[in-house]
Amino acid sequence: MRKILVIGSGKSTSYLIKYFLDKSKSEKLFIIIGDINIENAKSLINKHPNAKAITLDVFNNEARAQAIQDSDIVVSMLPARFHIEVAKDCITYGKNMVTASYVSNDMLELDKAAKEKGLIFMNEIGVDPGIDHMSAMKVIDKIRDKGGEIILFESFTGGLVAPESDNNLWNYKFTWNPRNVVVAGQGGAAKFIQEGKFKYIPYHRLFRRTEFLEVDGYGKFEAYANRDSLKYQKAYGLEKTKTLYRGTMRRVGFSRAWQIFVLLGMTDDSYTMEDSANMSYRDFVNSFLPYSPTDSVELKFRHQLKIDQDDIVWDKLIELNLFNPNKKVELEKATPAQILQKILIESWTLDHDDKDMIVMYHKFGYKLNGKNHQIDSTMVCIGDDQTYTAMSKTVGLPVAIATLDILNKKIKTKGVQIPISKEVYNPILRELEYSGIQFIEKEVPYYGYNPLHI
Amino acid sequence: MRKILVIGSGKSTSYLIKYFLDKSKSEKLFIIIGDINIENAKSLINKHPNAKAITLDVFNNEARAQAIQDSDIVVSMLPARFHIEVAKDCITYGKNMVTASYVSNDMLELDKAAKEKGLIFMNEIGVDPGIDHMSAMKVIDKIRDKGGEIILFESFTGGLVAPESDNNLWNYKFTWNPRNVVVAGQGGAAKFIQEGKFKYIPYHRLFRRTEFLEVDGYGKFEAYANRDSLKYQKAYGLEKTKTLYRGTMRRVGFSRAWQIFVLLGMTDDSYTMEDSANMSYRDFVNSFLPYSPTDSVELKFRHQLKIDQDDIVWDKLIELNLFNPNKKVELEKATPAQILQKILIESWTLDHDDKDMIVMYHKFGYKLNGKNHQIDSTMVCIGDDQTYTAMSKTVGLPVAIATLDILNKKIKTKGVQIPISKEVYNPILRELEYSGIQFIEKEVPYYGYNPLHI
Numbered sequence: 001m002r003k004i005l006v007i008g009s010g011k012s013t014s015y016l017i018k019y020f021l022d023k024s025k026s027e028k029l030f031i032i033i034g035d036i037n038i039e040n041a042k043s044l045i046n047k048h049p050n051a052k053a054i055t056l057d058v059f060n061n062e063a064r065a066q067a068i069q070d071s072d073i074v075v076s077m078l079p080a081r082f083h084i085e086v087a088k089d090c091i092t093y094g095k096n097m098v099t100a101s102y103v104s105n106d107m108l109e110l111d112k113a114a115k116e117k118g119l120i121f122m123n124e125i126g127v128d129p130g131i132d133h134m135s136a137m138k139v140i141d142k143i144r145d146k147g148g149e150i151i152l153f154e155s156f157t158g159g160l161v162a163p164e165s166d167n168n169l170w171n172y173k174f175t176w177n178p179r180n181v182v183v184a185g186q187g188g189a190a191k192f193i194q195e196g197k198f199k200y201i202p203y204h205r206l207f208r209r210t211e212f213l214e215v216d217g218y219g220k221f222e223a224y225a226n227r228d229s230l231k232y233q234k235a236y237g238l239e240k241t242k243t244l245y246r247g248t249m250r251r252v253g254f255s256r257a258w259q260i261f262v263l264l265g266m267t268d269d270s271y272t273m274e275d276s277a278n279m280s281y282r283d284f285v286n287s288f289l290p291y292s293p294t295d296s297v298e299l300k301f302r303h304q305l306k307i308d309q310d311d312i313v314w315d316k317l318i319e320l321n322l323f324n325p326n327k328k329v330e331l332e333k334a335t336p337a338q339i340l341q342k343i344l345i346e347s348w349t350l351d352h353d354d355k356d357m358i359v360m361y362h363k364f365g366y367k368l369n370g371k372n373h374q375i376d377s378t379m380v381c382i383g384d385d386q387t388y389t390a391m392s393k394t395v396g397l398p399v400a401i402a403t404l405d406i407l408n409k410k411i412k413t414k415g416v417q418i419p420i421s422k423e424v425y426n427p428i429l430r431e432l433e434y435s436g437i438q439f440i441e442k443e444v445p446y447y448g449y450n451p452l453h454i
Numbered sequence: 455m456r457k458i459l460v461i462g463s464g465k466s467t468s469y470l471i472k473y474f475l476d477k478s479k480s481e482k483l484f485i486i487i488g489d490i491n492i493e494n495a496k497s498l499i500n501k502h503p504n505a506k507a508i509t510l511d512v513f514n515n516e517a518r519a520q521a522i523q524d525s526d527i528v529v530s531m532l533p534a535r536f537h538i539e540v541a542k543d544c545i546t547y548g549k550n551m552v553t554a555s556y557v558s559n560d561m562l563e564l565d566k567a568a569k570e571k572g573l574i575f576m577n578e579i580g581v582d583p584g585i586d587h588m589s590a591m592k593v594i595d596k597i598r599d600k601g602g603e604i605i606l607f608e609s610f611t612g613g614l615v616a617p618e619s620d621n622n623l624w625n626y627k628f629t630w631n632p633r634n635v636v637v638a639g640q641g642g643a644a645k646f647i648q649e650g651k652f653k654y655i656p657y658h659r660l661f662r663r664t665e666f667l668e669v670d671g672y673g674k675f676e677a678y679a680n681r682d683s684l685k686y687q688k689a690y691g692l693e694k695t696k697t698l699y700r701g702t703m704r705r706v707g708f709s710r711a712w713q714i715f716v717l718l719g720m721t722d723d724s725y726t727m728e729d730s731a732n733m734s735y736r737d738f739v740n741s742f743l744p745y746s747p748t749d750s751v752e753l754k755f756r757h758q759l760k761i762d763q764d765d766i767v768w769d770k771l772i773e774l775n776l777f778n779p780n781k782k783v784e785l786e787k788a789t790p791a792q793i794l795q796k797i798l799i800e801s802w803t804l805d806h807d808d809k810d811m812i813v814m815y816h817k818f819g820y821k822l823n824g825k826n827h828q829i830d831s832t833m834v835c836i837g838d839d840q841t842y843t844a845m846s847k848t849v850g851l852p853v854a855i856a857t858l859d860i861l862n863k864k865i866k867t868k869g870v871q872i873p874i875s876k877e878v879y880n881p882i883l884r885e886l887e888y889s890g891i892q893f894i895e896k897e898v899p900y901y902g903y904n905p906l907h908i
Contacts, residue, residue, distance in 0.1 A: 199745065263656075271643060
């Protein structure tokens with residue numbers, strides 16, 4: 001039996017563990033799931049004979065080292081900042097390791113040691129980052145293999161509510177960490193390249209500069225720019241590509257309404273508000289509006305933001321209970337962002353039988369034999385239920401498949417890496433297809449920034 | 455002879471030195487001006503027998519200590535961050551000290567030592583902070599002395615171009631550090647109190663939430679909120695005052711146009727732009743706008759910012775040469791804010807015979823015998839020329855007068871302080887009046903936030 005140690009058993013591990021259990025007999029696997037709280041792990045294992053849950057405090061150096069020493073490979077599903085101690089133990093005890101998180105600087109520093117010990121540290125192999133890397137590099141390599149030159153690469157991902165569960169005016173529910181949604185886009189201007197020109201969008205304009213996308217069978221989406229669209233320029237070999245853009249997908253209309261929160265200052269996480277606990281939702285809104293002894297909060301709001309009375313944006317705000325004078329914030333020393341998050345969670349939490357959805361859209365513009373072409377590649381994944389979500393499927397399955405491929409020596413390249421080589425992505429994408437995670441690629445006319453083709 | 459050591463001889467010292475020289479005979483003063491570069495000091499002294507300029511590097515501990523030891527009182531006109539070493543020497547050698555800068559935490563920590571040594575460390579006695587403290591506390595104390603209760607305090611200051619030199623569409627020229635103007639308002643939401651309610655304005659809304667003010671004989675002004683209007687709440691004893699607001703004055707229309715720079719992201723100082731040196735002004739603007747192969751920068755700009763073709767805001771932008779494709783930025787690794795500053799300096803630098811202007815406006819609402827009243831207090835100071843500016847007059851004169859008052863033991867209170875006691879402000883305000891810096895106080899009806907008095 002080959003022992004796989006999975007550290008952490010949070011929301012995104014359901015599919016990962018299911019995949020291991022399903023393969024445990026044929027692949028001779030024994031799965032050990034370590035977490036500080038093993039209730040969720042136990043329920044996911046469901047008394048399967050080839051698995052056990054162990055109580056593991058990742059900050060207990062001795063226990064962590066022992067568990068890692070006892071395993072053949074380690075999968076860390078901890079929050080990203082906790083990987084590094086696990087990684088150091090993997091170096092010490094000579095174990096391969098897989099994570100779905102961004103490669104931190106600390107992790108990158110282990111590259112040399114990992115190579116010296118002949119170890120594979122695979123990272124960014126979940127969803128955004130992960131499936132996006134693999135599906136993009138597959139098309140990029142295909143274009144290059146036939147002699148094409150990439151002139152445009154745009155990549156968009158969204159974690160959304162599935163169409164069958166989409167029943168609010170925002171067409172949005174929280175399917176992942178709400179905090180990340182509330183502060184999304186903060187911390188500096190978004191930067192990207194269009195036709196060789198560097199472009200910058202400050203945070204307070206980000207949600208007014210969206211792009212539109214249409215996915216066959218799923219309708220229209222919009223996307224706002226990620227902070228750094230140039231992040232993988234070098235890794236993908238796109239140094240000469242004239243258009244590089246990465247974005248986050250929402251349903252059309254979300255961003256225009258979200259911009260209202262940004263403009264008012266409700267997404268600010270840099271200061272705490274006076275007496276926040278005793279504020280009503282209405283007080284919260286009013287603190288961003290001028291004082292008036294006569295005018296209503298509603299009218300001041302509409303006037304400040306120039307919202308017509310028949311604008312759908314207004315209904316979206318009403319739906320959130322934003323002007324309610326009776327609902328209290330009840331959070332001590334809270335930032336605007338924390339208060340907004342609380343208000344949104346009340347409206348945007350998935351119902352018991354709601355399903356989530358992951359959508360991905362890549363555009364590849366390329367030049368071949370003097371002519372411009374374009375391939376669009378799209379993927380939609382819908383969750384089964386609240387345990388087996390699309391998020392856990394798209395994060396967990398590639399992690400699980402990569403883990404097996406490393407155990408089975410299909411992945412051979414050593415060191416700290418992300419899944420951008422054929423050796424890694426080809427077998428994984430094929431296996432993902434069996435599980436229903438499939439990209440639809442189609443040739444479309446290349447219009448670039450001249451859609452009327454004039 | 456009593457020896458006054460003035461450290462630093464920059465733009466704001468002309469009136470200060472003139473005042474000392476004029477009084478040097480009657481008051482038996484000898485003025486030593488220390489600076490790393492003594493050209494300006496020499497020209498200000500103009501061979502006056504009761505003064506000399508010495509080369510002084512404030513970072514040379516020995517030379518600094520020697521100069522301080524040799525003096526009877528020290529005036530530090532250095533940039534605020536350099537005061538602290540001077541202050542420590544003043545403790546060591548038992549010298550009183552005067553600065554026009556905000557009390558830093560380092561300075562505040564010297565309070566105990568200063569008191570123990572019986573020393574006076576007077577700070578914030580220039581203009582904003584300085585004259586504003588004194589003129590405000592004079593009215594506040596007067597209201598309190600007759601039994602009134604302050605219910606509203608608003609205070610506004612502006613450094614502007616004098617009406618006779620006001621010849622651009624922005625009605626603005628740089629009369630002080632341009633950088634402070636470009637990044638004004640950044641670093642967090644503005645916070646103030648209106649009728650007992652805390653109000654917050656994020657940076658990107660600051661210039662759209664202005665107040666209007668009218669100064670007799672000088673017309674209309676507008677003001678945007680300072681970051682922390684509550685800064686002097688405790689010092690002024692205004693803990694129960696229901697409206698507290700401090701703001702910066704501009705001519706009407708400045709802020710609406712400035713907001714365009716904020717919205718586009720041109721005032722951002724947090725990142726450097728790619729290839730900034732070779733950018734034209736037009737390229738700079740275009741980097742904040744979407745790419746288009748056909749639409750002009752002008753039309754994209756107007757569309758993004760929703761500017762009508764006959765809006766005066768447009769003329770203000772044209773006046774700055776903002777769309778010029780031939781003018782190069784020529785700044786390596788520059789932030790947007792640095793580039794914008796360069797563009798603005800070309801248009802907003804005072805001409806040789808231009809004059810500057812300092813405007814101040816305080817509003818005091820108070821309750822007396824059950825009735826609401828209001829006093830408005832205004833001051834306008836216009837510079838003589840480019841050496842004897844209004845800025846140097848309003849900064850330098852109160853510093854100079856306070857220095858003499860300390861020498862003459864009219865100011866007796868020890869320790870690190872700001873000029874908010876009668877002992878300090880009464881004689882200084884009287885002396886300032888002789889020099890033409892005069893507040894006009896008038897009783898006006900108290901309307902609070904109900905201007906129609908309905």
